[in-house]
Amino acid sequence: NAGVTQTPKFQVLKTGQSMTLQCAQDMNHNSMYWYRQDPGMGLRLIYYSASEGTTDKGEVPNGYNVSRLNKREFSLRLESAAPSQTSVYFCASREQANLSYEQYFGPGTRLTVT
Amino acid sequence: GDSVTQMEGPVTLSEEAFLTINCTYTATGYPSLFWYVQYPGEGLQLLLKATKADDKGSNKGFEATYRKETTSFHLEKGSVQVSDSAVYFCALSRTNAGKSTFGDGTTLTVKP
Numbered sequence: 001n002a003g004v005t006q007t008p009k010f011q012v013l014k015t016g017q018s019m020t021l022q023c024a025q026d027m028n029h030n031s032m033y034w035y036r037q038d039p040g041m042g043l044r045l046i047y048y049s050a051s052e053g054t055t056d057k058g059e060v061p062n063g064y065n066v067s068r069l070n071k072r073e074f075s076l077r078l079e080s081a082a083p084s085q086t087s088v089y090f091c092a093s094r095e096q097a098n099l100s101y102e103q104y105f106g107p108g109t110r111l112t113v114t
Numbered sequence: 115g116d117s118v119t120q121m122e123g124p125v126t127l128s129e130e131a132f133l134t135i136n137c138t139y140t141a142t143g144y145p146s147l148f149w150y151v152q153y154p155g156e157g158l159q160l161l162l163k164a165t166k167a168d169d170k171g172s173n174k175g176f177e178a179t180y181r182k183e184t185t186s187f188h189l190e191k192g193s194v195q196v197s198d199s200a201v202y203f204c205a206l207s208r209t210n211a212g213k214s215t216f217g218d219g220t221t222l223t224v225k226p
Contacts, residue, residue: 042203042218090157099207100146100165103214105157
């Protein structure tokens with residue numbers, strides 16, 4: 001049982017380049033999330049998918065797009081990377097979109113945009 | 115909107131010292147409250163949770179009690195170890211959409 005996996009672990013992009021961050025979970029969870037973590041700012045929600053077939057914006061969606069490919073996979077795309085998107089990105093999943101359930105996090109993708 | 119405020123760090127303690135990390139929240143209704151821990155180079159993992167007022171969450175010697183009257187969920191441990199060195203995040207979930215609000219995190223360093 002691998003839990004939540006993310007690829008790649010590290011990435012360096014030049015300004016204007018595009019890339020897709022991949023996330024998969026093997027726990028049969030319904031809800032999935034993308035966060036970014038910046039020093040001193042906690043975690044900020046970018047997009048989430050409460051259930052397969054739905055996606056919604058979080059707190060900081062500008063410059064990102066997402067795809068819930070199936071129940072297991074939830075990808076995050078940067079169409080034109082900017083230095084302000086340098087961050088650590090975490091994917092998470094939750095069994096149900098119910099407030100009492102905890103989230104399970106992947107190990108993160110460390111992205112640097114130069 | 116919802117918010118979570120944690121005591122500022124970093125916090126440095128000697129092994130076997132008592133730990134308190136304060137967490138207060140602002141939210142309408144009856145949120146669920148969580149403490150997550152992040153070890154270096156890893157993602158967050160659940161430490162403990164409480165889903166209703168007066169509930170006490172506990173795990174690995176850590177405890178926190180959901181206090182609705184003071185809107186607080188302070189994390190405590192009676193005797194910390196070097197292996198407890200990590201970043202601790204307080205979080206709340208208020209809606210069934212599953213969105214959570216996180217505090218900024220408190221870095222704990224325990225010295226032998």
